Amino acid sequence: VAIDRDLVVRTALRLLDQDGLDRLSLRRLAAELQVKAPALYWHFESKRALMDHMADAILAEAVPGLDGPADPADWPQWLARTADVLRARLLAHPDGAQLALGANLHRASALRRFVERTTEVLHGAGFGLADASRAAATFLWFVVGRTVEEQTLPDPATIQRGKLGKTGSSIIFKAMAERTAPDDQDVSFRFGVRILVAGMQALLRETDPDA
Amino acid sequence: VAIDRDLVVRTALRLLDQDGLDRLSLRRLAAELQVKAPALYWHFESKRALMDHMADAILAEAVPGLDGPADPADWPQWLARTADVLRARLLAHPDGAQLALGANLHRASALRRFVERTTEVLHGAGFGLADASRAAATFLWFVVGRTVEEQTLPDPATIQRGKLGKTGSSIIFKAMAERTAPDDQDVSFRFGVRILVAGMQALLRETDPDA
DNA sequence: ACCTGAACACCGTTCAAGT
DNA sequence: ACCTGAACACCGTTCAAGT
Numbered sequence: 397v398a399i400d401r402d403l404v405v406r407t408a409l410r411l412l413d414q415d416g417l418d419r420l421s422l423r424r425l426a427a428e429l430q431v432k433a434p435a436l437y438w439h440f441e442s443k444r445a446l447m448d449h450m451a452d453a454i455l456a457e458a459v460p461g462l463d464g465p466a467d468p469a470d471w472p473q474w475l476a477r478t479a480d481v482l483r484a485r486l487l488a489h490p491d492g493a494q495l496a497l498g499a500n501l502h503r504a505s506a507l508r509r510f511v512e513r514t515t516e517v518l519h520g521a522g523f524g525l526a527d528a529s530r531a532a533a534t535f536l537w538f539v540v541g542r543t544v545e546e547q548t549l550p551d552p553a554t555i556q557r558g559k560l561g562k563t564g565s566s567i568i569f570k571a572m573a574e575r576t577a578p579d580d581q582d583v584s585f586r587f588g589v590r591i592l593v594a595g596m597q598a599l600l601r602e603t604d605p606d607a
Numbered sequence: 608v609a610i611d612r613d614l615v616v617r618t619a620l621r622l623l624d625q626d627g628l629d630r631l632s633l634r635r636l637a638a639e640l641q642v643k644a645p646a647l648y649w650h651f652e653s654k655r656a657l658m659d660h661m662a663d664a665i666l667a668e669a670v671p672g673l674d675g676p677a678d679p680a681d682w683p684q685w686l687a688r689t690a691d692v693l694r695a696r697l698l699a700h701p702d703g704a705q706l707a708l709g710a711n712l713h714r715a716s717a718l719r720r721f722v723e724r725t726t727e728v729l730h731g732a733g734f735g736l737a738d739a740s741r742a743a744a745t746f747l748w749f750v751v752g753r754t755v756e757e758q759t760l761p762d763p764a765t766i767q768r769g770k771l772g773k774t775g776s777s778i779i780f781k782a783m784a785e786r787t788a789p790d791d792q793d794v795s796f797r798f799g800v801r802i803l804v805a806g807m808q809a810l811l812r813e814t815d816p817d818a
Numbered sequence: 819a820c821c822t823g824a825a826c827a828c829c830g831t832t833c834a835a836g837t
Numbered sequence: 838a839c840c841t842g843a844a845c846a847c848c849g850t851t852c853a854a855g856t
Contacts, residue, residue, distance in 0.1 A: 571739065591742060648831075649840070
């Protein structure tokens with residue numbers, strides 16, 4: 397029963413699905429593979445490296461659909477769609493966003509592809525290369541970060557009475573009272589995306605008024 | 608030599624400054640306080656609670672300067688200034704942003720104050736309460752998250768040759784070649800803030816054309 | 819080439835017991 | 838009220854040795 401990188405990653409993802417990221421240890425993973433923990437060091441140089449490959453595997457299936465927009469001018473729609481796709485992949489596993497957040501772009505090449513494509517698309521939209529890469533980082537950071545928050549959240553109902561019961565006088569409580577729709581997470585995510593896209597459009601108009 | 612919450616937090620921040628977040632353990636902290644690790648559980652219910660109080664302490668000094676803008680219409684400048692202040696506080700300690708990222712808003716009340724004030728200011732700018740709180744979350748999330756990335760970065764010079772040497776053909780490498788200024792982190796941070804502020808202005812104009 | 823045994827140097831947390 | 842002793846149930850990582 398020889399193990400290889402791929403089997404290790406797939407088994408790790410299964411444990412992640414079962415028990416979450418902070419119960420994922422090399423010892424438990426090794427046991428699941430019927431091997432001892434140090435054996436994993438033959439295949440991965442560290443736990444972080446393994447986690448980077450997990451993040452890569454999670455995002456890899458979304459990469460083939462990553463071609464830029466047919467018309468460069470359609471970048472706003474492309475960005476919105478890419479944000480949804482990325483978020484969906486991250487939500488497909490518990491703590492998927494956390495995993496991607498700490499990932500090294502060199503090892504998690506699927507994540508790097510997202511960064512590259514987004515930079516290219518924004519460059520095509522009219523940003524200089526430096527600003528395109530800054531805007532891409534801001535954007536992808538928002539998607540991943542926002543999704544971490546969403547995925548880390550206690551749970552839908554607890555928030556209202558549990559934690560925020562004590563901050564009941566504050567504006568946060570009042571605002572939450574207006575955000576009770578079951579799809580509030582989706583709505584809020586897309587609202588953030590709209591802010592970012594609208595902001596990029598505005599900055600483009602500033603420097604390049606005919607866009 | 609009785610210890611209290613305040614002394615524990617201050618000592619923890621000193622250890623943080625010396626060795627960083629991942630070398631901060633309750634056992635090391637206890638030793639520094641000349642006490643045994645379980646003693647800390649008299650003062651804090653968990654390590655996370657202690658860390659929340661650390662985050663609170665880091666941000667607390669910025670709270671007195673948090674009053675909203677004199678004129679509600681000046682919210683864009685207020686937002687930009689608040690972003691700079693918050694980032695500066697987070698950068699004042701190693702892994703300060705990490706600490707804030709995971710913090711519970713109920714315990715890290717200084718962070719909650721940032722959320723509240725920002726929500727109020729954006730509500731005053733014309734957003735409905737729900738959208739104001741969404742925009743505030745997006746904004747503060749960006750500030751904290753972006754600062755985590757900045758603070759986690761390998762180090763200024765290593766990036767170019769070390770990691771990205773292998774992705775030399777990619778657009779990331781070309782973009783980085785244009786981002787060599789020593790204050791690139793500041794520039795990029797402010798660029799992100801500009802995107803967000805411009806985006807909020809654009810969304811406000813959509814629904815409320817006389818703003 | 820791939821894996822084990824044994825160890826190193828730690829963790830957060832609980833809880834009865836001490837003062 | 839505040840702290841210790843002792844334990845529970847673990848960690849990631851290294852490295853000589855085995856097959």
